[in-house]
Amino acid sequence: MKFFVDTANLAQIKEAKDLGILDGVTTNPSLMAKEGIKGKNNIFKHYADICSIVEGDVSAEVISVDFEGMIKEAEELATISPYIVVKIPMIKEGIKAIKYLSEKGIKTNCTLVFSAGQAILAAKAGATYLSPFIGRVNDITWDGIELIKEIAEVYSVQMFDTEILAASIRSPRQIVECAKYGADVVTSPLNSILGLLRHPLTDVGLEKFLQDYRNSQK
Numbered sequence: 001m002k003f004f005v006d007t008a009n010l011a012q013i014k015e016a017k018d019l020g021i022l023d024g025v026t027t028n029p030s031l032m033a034k035e036g037i038k039g040k041n042n043i044f045k046h047y048a049d050i051c052s053i054v055e056g057d058v059s060a061e062v063i064s065v066d067f068e069g070m071i072k073e074a075e076e077l078a079t080i081s082p083y084i085v086v087k088i089p090m091i092k093e094g095i096k097a098i099k100y101l102s103e104k105g106i107k108t109n110c111t112l113v114f115s116a117g118q119a120i121l122a123a124k125a126g127a128t129y130l131s132p133f134i135g136r137v138n139d140i141t142w143d144g145i146e147l148i149k150e151i152a153e154v155y156s157v158q159m160f161d162t163e164i165l166a167a168s169i170r171s172p173r174q175i176v177e178c179a180k181y182g183a184d185v186v187t188s189p190l191n192s193i194l195g196l197l198r199h200p201l202t203d204v205g206l207e208k209f210l211q212d213y214r215n216s217q218k
Helices: 010-019 029-034 040-054 067-078 092-103 116-125 134-139 144-158 172-180 190-195 200-216
Strands: 002-006 024-026 057-061 084-089 108-113 129-132 163-166 185-188
Touching: 002 010, 002 190, 010 040, 010 190, 024 040, 024 185, 040 057, 040 067, 057 108, 067 084, 067 092, 084 092, 092 108, 092 116, 108 116, 116 129, 116 144, 129 144, 134 144, 134 172, 144 163, 144 172, 172 185, 172 190, 185 190
Parallel strands: 002 024, 002 185, 024 057, 057 084, 084 108, 108 129, 129 163, 163 185
Antiparallel strands: none
């Protein structure tokens, strides 16, 4: 399973890369705004900076909701780097755009997905990645992990090539569950990834080893 970090913060991206497990990055307009990145030229430069660090797929989101606007934005974003993957919303015009872009060889990430039916449409259109938002599904008392399981089963049966990119991750445990039930990729804040490192027995065991070593040197 690939690990993407969901951020536009360059320091966090560098930290994830230094950890040795970073495969890509996902961003959105909200994450860009959080970093104070404004204006098309600055946003494009920031995407280029991210791509220079990651050397893996970097999702960049369109803001248009009409076919022509999405295509125009997607083609501009694709010029930034071969690593750019264009995020397209799961709407009727978005499916049309994904089909068009896939035929042009531009990688896409179908975002804002909340059902297996939507996942089928995205795969049929040729999306490179599909982003089910499991945290937001949980917020409305449905089960986000069950959604991952259902999509993974459908994709396996139908032999779709689209990769399941589990998004809206809220905890380290959700990362484990996504891996268990068939997600090809998870994207999450860096804190959730770092949370996988932590276990109280690891801390206790390490302290015991170190104490035994110190005692042996007396």
